[in-house]
Amino acid sequence: MMQAPAIQLSGSYHIDGTCLFAPIDMTLPAGEWTCVLGRSGVGKSTILRLIAGVRCAGDFQGAITASDRRPLEGRVSVMAQSDLLLPWLSVLENTVLGARLRGEVPDLRRAANLLERVGLARHADKRPDSLSGGMRQRAALARTLMEDRPVVLLDEPFSALDAGTRADMQDLAAGLLKDRTVLLVTHDPAEAVRLGHQIIVLTADAAQPWTPPSLPPIRDQYAPDTVACQAQLLAHLRRAR
Numbered sequence: 011m012m013q014a015p016a017i018q019l020s021g022s023y024h025i026d027g028t029c030l031f032a033p034i035d036m037t038l039p040a041g042e043w044t045c046v047l048g049r050s051g052v053g054k055s056t057i058l059r060l061i062a063g064v065r066c067a068g069d070f071q072g073a074i075t076a077s078d079r080r081p082l083e084g085r086v087s088v089m090a091q092s093d094l095l096l097p098w099l100s101v102l103e104n105t106v107l108g109a110r111l112r113g114e115v116p117d118l119r120r121a122a123n124l125l126e127r128v129g130l131a132r133h134a135d136k137r138p139d140s141l142s143g144g145m146r147q148r149a150a151l152a153r154t155l156m157e158d159r160p161v162v163l164l165d166e167p168f169s170a171l172d173a174g175t176r177a178d179m180q181d182l183a184a185g186l187l188k189d190r191t192v193l194l195v196t197h198d199p200a201e202a203v204r205l206g207h208q209i210i211v212l213t214a215d216a217a218q219p220w221t222p223p224s225l226p227p228i229r230d231q232y233a234p235d236t237v238a239c240q241a242q243l244l245a246h247l248r249r250a251r
């Protein structure tokens with residue numbers, strides 16, 4: 011993998027003449043997980059789309075830069091809540107979809123190795139609709155890893171999973187995405203406190219850092235300072251507009 015850069019975003023965003031967020035500043039530290047929370051509609055997915063370089067409906071005034079001053083194009087991959095697996099392709103074919111779409115010869119051995127790492131080796135030939143939600147998300151994670159980008163943007167990828175599967179997926183993703191610059195959009199304070207090296211609460215006029223517990227992630231969900239941080243963060247989110 012290429013060295014993961016830090017990413018700096020500063021600017022404001024208007025949609026149909028209305029301000030979605032006033033000038034904000036946020037930095038995603040290199041090789042670390044940043045978890046972003048905030049009210050529904052505040053612009054979390056918009057920020058993710060801006061960093062991904064995807065076209066947005068509104069108008070962004072500002073700059074998004076990488077610490078190595080090189081363009082972000084080709085260095086970012088995205089994983090969303092909906093797994094976006096193509097139903098007519100097998101799990102293996104979905105894993106190598108990016109290469110196929112670019113007209114490259116896919117590295118099937120690497121894909122098989124990644125499916126092994128996400129626990130889907132025995133399911134490589136199955137279609138997505140024969141898998142559970144957790145298995146589908148693991149397939150989507152394998153596809154994300156196949157792209158091997160140093161910057162990974164995760165938009166609520168675990169939110170539709172049952173609690174046990176979600177914790178398993180968090181562990182798996184944290185291990186497999188280690189040393190990448192990760193932005194995780196989540197509604198779940200427990201998830202943010204478990205996984206975030208950095209936590210940011212987004213409101214209409216600020217991207218406010220929220221201090222996580224001092225021990226590094228992945229944190230023990232039931233350690234007293236983790237529990238206290240979750241409770242304080244939830245209370246803060248209920249006040250934040």
Ligand SMILES: Nc1ncnc2c1ncn2[C@@H]1O[C@H](COP(=O)(O)OP(=O)(O)OP(=O)(O)O)[C@@H](O)[C@H]1O
Binds near residue numbers: 025048055
């Ligand atoms: N294509 C679009 N056309 C018009 N408005 C849009 C479009 N996409 C998003 N918006 C608006 O932009 C605002 C921010 O949306 P965004 O998806 O970034 O919020 P969010 O914080 O991720 O919300 P949620 O937590 O519900 O996913 C919302 O008010 C939404 O209605």
